[in-house]
Amino acid sequence: MSEKKKTTMEILREKVEELLRTDRLPHVWCPGCGIGIVLNAFLRAFIRAKMDPNKLVVVSGIGCTGRTAGYVNVDSFHTTHGRAIPFATGIKFARPELNVVVFSGDGDLFAIGGNHFINAARRNHDILVIAVNNFTYGMTGGQHGPTTPTGAYTTTTPYGNPDRPFNIPHLAISLGVPYVARWTTYHLMQLQNSIYTALHRKGFRVIEIISQCPTVYGRRNEMKNPLDMMEYFRKFSIRKDDATAEEMELTYNGKIVVGVFRDVQGIPTYEERYEELLRRAQK
Amino acid sequence: MKKLAENKPPPKKRGTVKIIEERCKGCWYCISYCPTKVLVVSPKLNEKGYHPPELKEDPPNKVCIACHLCELFCPDFALIVEEIK
Numbered sequence: 001m002s003e004k005k006k007t008t009m010e011i012l013r014e015k016v017e018e019l020l021r022t023d024r025l026p027h028v029w030c031p032g033c034g035i036g037i038v039l040n041a042f043l044r045a046f047i048r049a050k051m052d053p054n055k056l057v058v059v060s061g062i063g064c065t066g067r068t069a070g071y072v073n074v075d076s077f078h079t080t081h082g083r084a085i086p087f088a089t090g091i092k093f094a095r096p097e098l099n100v101v102v103f104s105g106d107g108d109l110f111a112i113g114g115n116h117f118i119n120a121a122r123r124n125h126d127i128l129v130i131a132v133n134n135f136t137y138g139m140t141g142g143q144h145g146p147t148t149p150t151g152a153y154t155t156t157t158p159y160g161n162p163d164r165p166f167n168i169p170h171l172a173i174s175l176g177v178p179y180v181a182r183w184t185t186y187h188l189m190q191l192q193n194s195i196y197t198a199l200h201r202k203g204f205r206v207i208e209i210i211s212q213c214p215t216v217y218g219r220r221n222e223m224k225n226p227l228d229m230m231e232y233f234r235k236f237s238i239r240k241d242d243a244t245a246e247e248m249e250l251t252y253n254g255k256i257v258v259g260v261f262r263d264v265q266g267i268p269t270y271e272e273r274y275e276e277l278l279r280r281a282q283k
Numbered sequence: 284m285k286k287l288a289e290n291k292p293p294p295k296k297r298g299t300v301k302i303i304e305e306r307c308k309g310c311w312y313c314i315s316y317c318p319t320k321v322l323v324v325s326p327k328l329n330e331k332g333y334h335p336p337e338l339k340e341d342p343p344n345k346v347c348i349a350c351h352l353c354e355l356f357c358p359d360f361a362l363i364v365e366e367i368k
């Protein structure tokens with residue numbers, strides 16, 4: 001029998017396997033955790049972009065999402081808590097030819113690492129930030145964090161969270177970030193296509209992915225199993241690319257506005273401006 | 284206006300799902316979101332103690348159409364969809 005010709009999707013699946021450290025699977029993430037879905041989408045977008053895996057660097061902080069760095073079969077850094085972005089900007093500065101991707105959690109990027117985020121965004125460093133927002137600190141047992149919706153129940157907010165959460169796309173847009181998008185783990189193809197586009201853009205790019213942490217967040221918030229959380233994303237998300245800041249705000253078990261909120265090109269990156277400065281200084 | 288002949292129906296793809304059982308953690312997104320409902324919960328346990336999916340003998344909505352949706356949903360990289368011709 002002649003060998004059957006492989007389809008594009010079959011080849012894609014094989015390459016996903018090559019980009020994973022399969023010897024470390026099954027991974028640590030809980031049943032139904034959304035991080036694996038995001039990683040799958042990222043790997044597929046990267047493969048479709050036909051970029052060189054030898055030039056890809058994945059940088060993660062600490063947390064469940066932070067474990068991603070340990071599962072990709074490319075150069076990767078599992079940095080200290082909150083410091084994924086400083087590591088990434090350092091890598092980009094030293095080796096501008098590399099494709100630097102930060103893959104980390106909401107607590108890591110916006111709580112302990114919040115200041116790094118806003119300043120790297122302001123300077124428009126040429127890195128892609130994949131921010132997995134599961135509304136909580138998953139790894140340490142489900143404490144509330146800066147992205148926990150008002151009213152949500154967590155181990156540290158047993159009477160409901162009194163705080164107001166970060167509006168991440170709005171924050172990024174206010175800092176002049178050229179590419180800002182938000183999806184949920186239910187938006188499999190939109191997410192993949194969005195990462196694909198972002199890989200081809202320059203500058204600081206932020207993709208927020210609303211993800212499920214059924215183990216420590218879902219079960220305290222009326223979503224006892226993984227499927228309940230996925231169904232929440234399916235039923236409550238609406239696409240609106242031109243959403244206003246108010247519409248982007250996330251509320252407790254309320255609607256989730258998704259889309260590509262900003263995609264502009266031609267803003268000089270930090271690396272470009274620095275190179276230009278060097279040229280002038282050396283004249 | 285486009286001629287009718289140009290709007291050919293999409294090819295009737297048929298597929299099958301390979302399941303890497305030891306990677307599965309039993310979230311069953313694949314079972315829930317398969318458009319033709321060809322997967323069911325397997326009665327057997329894998330070494331971690333989860334019930335992986337298995338292919339149904341006689342699925343209610345006919346056959347696997349190789350849409351690869353389960354492959355995209357699977358958080359554990361446990362599924363491989365292959366087309367059969």
Ligand SMILES: Cc1ncc(C[n+]2csc(CCOP(=O)(O)OP(=O)(O)O)c2C)c(N)n1
Nearest residue numbers: 063064065081105106107108136137138139
């Ligand atoms: C300096 C420091 N402070 C606190 C911790 C404890 N810690 C580990 S992970 C984590 C939160 C991670 O949350 P997030 O980034 O949202 O990741 P998730 O687990 O939800 O994916 C914290 C506070 C730590 N490891 N290091």
Ligand code: SF4
Nearest residue numbers: 029030033064138213
């Ligand atoms: S604790 Fe939550 S975020 Fe961490 S692996 Fe489990 S489900 Fe995922």
Ligand SMILES: [Mg+2]
Nearest residue numbers: 105106134136
């Ligand atoms: Mg988190």
